[in-house]
Amino acid sequence: MSTQLLYQGKAKDIYGTDDPDQIISVYKDQATMLNGARKEEIAGKGRLNNLISSLIFERLNKAGVATHFIKRLSETEQLNKMVSIIPLEVVLRNRTAGSFSKRFGLKEGLVLETPIIEFYYKNDDLDDPFINDEHVTFLGLATSDEVAYLKSETRRINELLKEWFAEIGLTLVDFKLEFGKDKDGQILLADEFSPDNCRLWDAKGNHLDKDVFRRNLGSLTEVYARVLERLQAVAEKEE
Ligand code: UDP
Numbered sequence: 132m133s134t135q136l137l138y139q140g141k142a143k144d145i146y147g148t149d150d151p152d153q154i155i156s157v158y159k160d161q162a163t164m165l166n167g168a169r170k171e172e173i174a175g176k177g178r179l180n181n182l183i184s185s186l187i188f189e190r191l192n193k194a195g196v197a198t199h200f201i202k203r204l205s206e207t208e209q210l211n212k213m214v215s216i217i218p219l220e221v222v223l224r225n226r227t228a229g230s231f232s233k234r235f236g237l238k239e240g241l242v243l244e245t246p247i248i249e250f251y252y253k254n255d256d257l258d259d260p261f262i263n264d265e266h267v268t269f270l271g272l273a274t275s276d277e278v279a280y281l282k283s284e285t286r287r288i289n290e291l292l293k294e295w296f297a298e299i300g301l302t303l304v305d306f307k308l309e310f311g312k313d314k315d316g317q318i319l320l321a322d323e324f325s326p327d328n329c330r331l332w333d334a335k336g337n338h339l340d341k342d343v344f345r346r347n348l349g350s351l352t353e354v355y356a357r358v359l360e361r362l363q364a365v366a367e368k369e370e
Contacts, residue, residue, distance in 0.1 A: 141167055142180070142327060148210075152314060153201065156209045158184075162327075162344050162351065166258055171344070178206045179355040180325040185209060186362045187292070187324040194291050196284070198320040199311060214311025214321050218253040219272055221281055223289050224305040228330055229342075231305070240304075240332075246289055248282050253309075280318060281310060288320065296331060299361035301339065304330035326355050 137154065138145040141163045146155040158177035163170045181203065188200035201210040224231055227241040231249075250267055251259045262270070264278050273281065285308055296303045306329035309322035322328075326340040333339060338346075339354040 141170075142177075143323070152213050154211055154213050155204065156181075156211055156323075158207045158209075158323075162341070164341075164345050166255060173344075173351055175352045176355065179352060179359055180323060180327055181207050181209060183355065183359050183362060184323040184325045186359075186366055187295075188320075190295065190366075191288065191291065191320065191324075196288060196291070196320060197317065199313075211321070212313055212319060214313050214319055216253075216309055216311040216321060217273055217277075217281075217318070219267065219281070219309070220251040220253055220259060221285050221308045221310065222249040222251065222305060223247070223285050223308070224249070225289070225293065226302070226304045228304050240336075246286065248285055277318065284310075284318075284320070292324070295362075295365070298365055299358075301331045301333055301358070301361070304332055306330070326358055331358060 135147040136144060137147050142159055142161060144157045144159065146157065148155060158181040160172055160174050160177045161170065162173050162176060185200070185203035188198050191198050192200060199212040199214050201212060203209050224243055224247045226239070226243060227235075227237045228239045231237070232239045250262050250264070252262045252266070252270065252272070253259055264275070267273050267278055268275055288308065289303070292306070293303045306324070308320060308324070310318050311321040313319055329340060330342060331339045337354075338348055339358050341351070343349055343351045343354050
């Protein structure tokens, strides 16, 4: 199998395969924040995120969500469909937290009766600015029909994920998704779903996500391992 490095990301590297429609994502032991301004090596993080994201994507595939995920190859690698990423971060919020709380001067944890979706333009030089639907079409990032699809799909994914996390005693506060287009132009959920790009709180209000790193709350791998254990317990029960 050829192993040509196609793309080097902050948390993952992407390699080509002999099949032009498939890529291998290799999860790395690196944590970054502030667009890479703070960077740390965290042993074991890549494995945990790969295992967590693989379990979630397997369940999403089973639930009929169109995703790029084919299968997990090893502790740190996944086989995925090749997509061209739409340069949008699609954020959905079930509760106030993070930049939303800051922007509107609201305490964290307030329930948003109707979950709110936000778009950020994925552009490192511009620091991923907050943009609205009209900016998205103006910039040619997606058509208005595609924007409508991204939003409805994100809401559907939220309903599934909220329920799954509730089953393991966790509140899904917010998360970020990325989508891409395959060779036929079909939009697929891509990237990853892990505690790196969502917020998960337990019943006691502990953060089991990247805020542990952002806010220096303790050991990141310890809390990610707890999320993995709980997801694995449910996955085993269902098999
Ligand atoms: N998020 C992400 N990548 C980013 C920015 C945010 O995965 O570049 C996720 C983040 O983990 C959280 C959600 O999107 O689950 C909303 O993040 P927020 O806008 O509150 O920003 P933050 O407080 O993380 O700066």
